[in-house]
Amino acid sequence: MTIGTHDTDTTKKDRAILVSLVTDEVKRSGINHEYSVQELVKLAETAGVEVLSILTQNRETRDTKWFIGKGKVEELRLVADELGATTAIFDQELSGAQVRNLEEALDLKIIDRTQLILDIFAQRASTREGIIQVELAQHSYLLPRLSGHGKNLSRLGGGIGTRGPGESKLETDRRHIRGRIDDLKRHLEEVTRYRKLHRERRKKAGIIQVALVGYTNAGKSTLLKQLTAADVYIQDQLFATLDPTSRTMELPSGKEIVLTDTVGFIQNLPHDLVAAFRATLEEANEADLILHVVDASSEMRDDQMSTVNAILQQLGAGDKPQLVLYNKKDACTPEQLQMLPLDKKHIKISALDESDLIKVRELIQAELTGDTKQFRIPAERGDLTSVLYKIGDVVGTEYDENDVIYQVELQKGEYKKYAYLLEDFIEL
Numbered sequence: 001m002t003i004g005t006h007d008t009d010t011t012k013k014d015r016a017i018l019v020s021l022v023t024d025e026v027k028r029s030g031i032n033h034e035y036s037v038q039e040l041v042k043l044a045e046t047a048g049v050e051v052l053s054i055l056t057q058n059r060e061t062r063d064t065k066w067f068i069g070k071g072k073v074e075e076l077r078l079v080a081d082e083l084g085a086t087t088a089i090f091d092q093e094l095s096g097a098q099v100r101n102l103e104e105a106l107d108l109k110i111i112d113r114t115q116l117i118l119d120i121f122a123q124r125a126s127t128r129e130g131i132i133q134v135e136l137a138q139h140s141y142l143l144p145r146l147s148g149h150g151k152n153l154s155r156l157g158g159g160i161g162t163r164g165p166g167e168s169k170l171e172t173d174r175r176h177i178r179g180r181i182d183d184l185k186r187h188l189e190e191v192t193r194y195r196k197l198h199r200e201r202r203k204k205a206g207i208i209q210v211a212l213v214g215y216t217n218a219g220k221s222t223l224l225k226q227l228t229a230a231d232v233y234i235q236d237q238l239f240a241t242l243d244p245t246s247r248t249m250e251l252p253s254g255k256e257i258v259l260t261d262t263v264g265f266i267q268n269l270p271h272d273l274v275a276a277f278r279a280t281l282e283e284a285n286e287a288d289l290i291l292h293v294v295d296a297s298s299e300m301r302d303d304q305m306s307t308v309n310a311i312l313q314q315l316g317a318g319d320k321p322q323l324v325l326y327n328k329k330d331a332c333t334p335e336q337l338q339m340l341p342l343d344k345k346h347i348k349i350s351a352l353d354e355s356d357l358i359k360v361r362e363l364i365q366a367e368l369t370g371d372t373k374q375f376r377i378p379a380e381r382g383d384l385t386s387v388l389y390k391i392g393d394v395v396g397t398e399y400d401e402n403d404v405i406y407q408v409e410l411q412k413g414e415y416k417k418y419a420y421l422l423e424d425f426i427e428l
């Protein structure tokens with residue numbers, strides 16, 4: 001049996017059987033378990049796993065010891081033997097004891113949905129920040145699952161990829177892992193501070209920040225590439241993007257803004273991951289405007305949108321101005337297109353259609369710029385001139401005796417901040 005440690009032969013693919021347990025609780029929760037399993041297949045493939053078969057069990061509750069029923073464990077063993085599986089991947093989260101029991105009974109590597117997602121992130125992480133965040137999430141996930149059964153620790157840490165916390169780290173005790181978590185948190189704080197400084201600098205310079213946010217595989221990176229000619233990684237796979245990428249983009253007016261591509265969301269995003277990726281996700285939080293990119297051709301469109309909105313809420317970015325871009329309209333059925341609730345803030349596009357990109361640019365501009373206002377500033381209040389340049393674009397100046405009349409195209413957010421200084425000088 002191979003264990004995903006640093007010396008694993010990566011050319012040997014894990015061969016997995018996927019297992020889904022549909023309990024009454026799952027049914028009540030409204031989660032579409034069939035779709036969830038489809039997504040698990042994609043996640044497994046993304047992680048480089050060959051999916052051999054899918055086993056589903058309907059059962060009132062989960063089994064404390066085995067998670068699935070004892071009979072199903074036996075069935076799993078037979079199917080695994082027959083197909084030559086190395087791994088079983090469960091669609092729900094398992095307890096440490098369940099993982100150990102199953103591993104001992106089946107001699108298979110046991111992985112759950114959360115661990116699979118963590119593994120994908122570990123394979124993808126490339127920046128210092130990304131690597132720290134993933135390791136932190138992995139350790140936070142593993143810590144409560146360690147219980148002194150020494151020989152199992154390495155397996156627990158095994159994972160799919162070769163970049164999980166290695167065996168050597170996991171053979172150490174909990175105390176060591178706690179220490180490592182503290183270290184990682186400290187590193188992360190540094191990175192977060194740096195990122196914050198950077199953002200504040202952009203903010204001070206009056207640069208408007210717009211974030212692309214959405215379910216994984218919706219087309220966020222494609223849009224960034226199309227709108228800014230950025231050289232980014234685009235793949236028909238889940239979690240192609242992990243680290244945020246920012247590029248400047250020009251609006252039709254010629255004004256430049258910063259557009260940021262972010263990590264995709266998924267239903268049941270592991271809690272530890274959301275916590276660890278706060279620094280990254282913070283980009284959405286700090287944006288002046290969120291572009292919510294939706295795969296309009298997905299059968300699960302509405303569920304995916306709710307997932308994204310719920311996570312935005314959780315991050316404290318729920319009330320940010322948002323434009324919804326229903327993407328992949330070229331791949332939609334006529335019925336799907338008809339169902340789209342379109343208005344000024346919800347438009348249908350294809351990231352690959354030039355004329356739609358123009359629409360997106362215009363929409364962003366319209367959303368960011370408010371009305372044009374005139375201000376009459378007396379000569380002795382020259383100090384207010386710099387404020388006028390902060391609240392938007394000065395598009396015209398006229399002189400009238402001792403006053404200067406400025407025409408300003410307002411930036412909504414900025415104007416709000418300074419309106420109190422300017423109230424008395426608005427020219428009606």
Ligand SMILES: Nc1nc2c(ncn2[C@@H]2O[C@H](COP(=O)(O)OP(=O)(O)OP(=O)(O)O)[C@@H](O)[C@H]2O)c(=O)[nH]1
Nearest residue numbers: 216217218219220221222235236239240241264351
């Ligand atoms: N048909 C069609 N495919 C699209 C469109 N936009 C993006 N795609 C495809 O959708 C897949 C995912 O695109 P990405 O841009 O990587 O998606 P993402 O939202 O960045 O995904 P993650 O980084 O994984 O969260 C790729 O295969 C794209 O080529 C579109 O308008 N129409």
Ligand SMILES: [Mg+2]
Nearest residue numbers: 220221240241
């Ligand atoms: Mg992407």
